[in-house]
Amino acid sequence: MEAAGRIEDFQHGRVPRPVRERQLVELGEELFAERGFAKASMDELARRAGVTKPVIYELFGSKEGLFRACLEGLALRLADHIADAARAEDEPEARLRAGGLAFLRFASDNRMAYELLYEGRFSDAAVSVRRRQAALILELMREMAPAGVDSHELEVAAHAVNSAYEGVAHWMWDHPDVPVERLADWTVELLLPGLRRFT
Amino acid sequence: MEAAGRIEDFQHGRVPRPVRERQLVELGEELFAERGFAKASMDELARRAGVTKPVIYELFGSKEGLFRACLEGLALRLADHIADAARAEDEPEARLRAGGLAFLRFASDNRMAYELLYEGRFSDAAVSVRRRQAALILELMREMAPAGVDSHELEVAAHAVNSAYEGVAHWMWDHPDVPVERLADWTVELLLPGLRRFT
DNA sequence: GCGCTGACCTACTCCCGGTAACTTACCGCC
DNA sequence: GGCGGTAAGTTACCGGGAGTAGGTCAGCGC
Numbered sequence: 001m002e003a004a005g006r007i008e009d010f011q012h013g014r015v016p017r018p019v020r021e022r023q024l025v026e027l028g029e030e031l032f033a034e035r036g037f038a039k040a041s042m043d044e045l046a047r048r049a050g051v052t053k054p055v056i057y058e059l060f061g062s063k064e065g066l067f068r069a070c071l072e073g074l075a076l077r078l079a080d081h082i083a084d085a086a087r088a089e090d091e092p093e094a095r096l097r098a099g100g101l102a103f104l105r106f107a108s109d110n111r112m113a114y115e116l117l118y119e120g121r122f123s124d125a126a127v128s129v130r131r132r133q134a135a136l137i138l139e140l141m142r143e144m145a146p147a148g149v150d151s152h153e154l155e156v157a158a159h160a161v162n163s164a165y166e167g168v169a170h171w172m173w174d175h176p177d178v179p180v181e182r183l184a185d186w187t188v189e190l191l192l193p194g195l196r197r198f199t
Numbered sequence: 200m201e202a203a204g205r206i207e208d209f210q211h212g213r214v215p216r217p218v219r220e221r222q223l224v225e226l227g228e229e230l231f232a233e234r235g236f237a238k239a240s241m242d243e244l245a246r247r248a249g250v251t252k253p254v255i256y257e258l259f260g261s262k263e264g265l266f267r268a269c270l271e272g273l274a275l276r277l278a279d280h281i282a283d284a285a286r287a288e289d290e291p292e293a294r295l296r297a298g299g300l301a302f303l304r305f306a307s308d309n310r311m312a313y314e315l316l317y318e319g320r321f322s323d324a325a326v327s328v329r330r331r332q333a334a335l336i337l338e339l340m341r342e343m344a345p346a347g348v349d350s351h352e353l354e355v356a357a358h359a360v361n362s363a364y365e366g367v368a369h370w371m372w373d374h375p376d377v378p379v380e381r382l383a384d385w386t387v388e389l390l391l392p393g394l395r396r397f398t
Numbered sequence: 399g400c401g402c403t404g405a406c407c408t409a410c411t412c413c414c415g416g417t418a419a420c421t422t423a424c425c426g427c428c
Numbered sequence: 429g430g431c432g433g434t435a436a437g438t439t440a441c442c443g444g445g446a447g448t449a450g451g452t453c454a455g456c457g458c
């Protein structure tokens with residue numbers, strides 16, 4: 001009987017499936033980010049959502065299914081963020097710098113979300129996230145690559161670039177005092193010379 | 200009373216703690232490699248070792264404790280493998296190629312062990328493994344870097360190089376037909392130009 | 399022989415992912 | 429308006445795995 005009504009109250013009682021789904025994904029992202037995959041419990045998610053477990057299992061099939069659904073949104077947000085930043089530039093160097101900076105900013109501002117994306121290399125979910133990121137970079141590179149470049153070599157370069165930035169992100173978390181722009185510059189200086197061949 | 204006697208039989212009955220410890224770490228590495236951390240069960244390890252669970256918990260405290268102990272050995276082996284290969288060369292380019300090749304070979308020949316090392320970025324165990332690998336590369340780079348190079352920049356480069364190779368390893372698993380030497384060459388060509396500054 | 403210590407086991411507890419079977423609110427239709 | 433049918437949700441459970449309390453049993457010093 002409160003006038004207030006917290007957000008969750010909107011979803012109390014019976015609600016169409018797609019709404020429940022979005023709500024659960026949202027709460028799932030929070031919970032997984034707080035606790036990590038292993039320590040997040042489905043019972044707790046159910047409690048937070050004001051629902052019982054079978055509802056979640058009806059919608060997502062399993063804990064991993066829910067996790068995938070949560071990753072989906074995160075991965076899309078990250079990829080869009082990077083693609084937008086990179087495509088705003090034309091020159092290869094500016095593209096690399098802008099894309100890399102966007103990535104590092106995302107990792108810096110959404111550390112929990114980022115780590116969620118890569119939790120468990122063994123899980124094919126994380127593997128597919130990495131593949132998609134590399135595919136994005138590959139696409140961006142292909143838009144500028146001259147004809148005659150070996151396709152496999154380009155793919156390998158894309159994977160290497162992607163992972164190199166991941167490594168930089170890890171260093172960044174250990175050194176929060178170093179400005180992200182400087183990191184982006186260093187990484188460009190390291191990678192660009194070897195990438196000139198592809199432009 | 201069999202003449203045969205499988206290896207485990209040596210450890211049956213009462214045995215000094217350090218021996219049990221080594222045996223459990225060894226069997227643990229196998230089990231974790233087979234199933235991954237999450238799906239490996241302590242009951243099964245106990246069964247394989249011919250011991251009961253409390254023995255394991257007495258020695259390692261928790262499942263994660265055992266996991267750490269297993270990682271320790273793996274990480275050391277990997278690091279030694281790379282350091283030996285790299286230090287056998289003098290020229291920067293040859294070092295990078297040799298070290299990188301050693302890494303890729305390890306990842307190729309011991310995929311399970313490798314993935315074990317990085318299972319779960321969130322787990323601080325994996326994070327510390329990555330840090331140590333980067334530290335090794337940093338050390339190798341420092342042995343050749345001229346004075347006056349910014350220390351932070353060198354560290355970032357080491358992390359980037361390390362992770363770049365991780366990314367290449369992932370691509371490699373998706374393309375087992377491509378010879379590892381070619382991958383090593385491509386990666387050297389990509390990274391070396393940007394590293395010349397540090398040599 | 400006697401007790402003490404170190405190696406090991408029995409027999410649990412609790413938590414968590416997952417499920418089978420049942421109940422309730424709502425919506426269209428006569 | 430009431431009445432079925434279905435979408436939405438619940439209760440009450442199972443199995444398995446991490447972790448533990450407390451007991452057993454062999455050997456060694458004395």
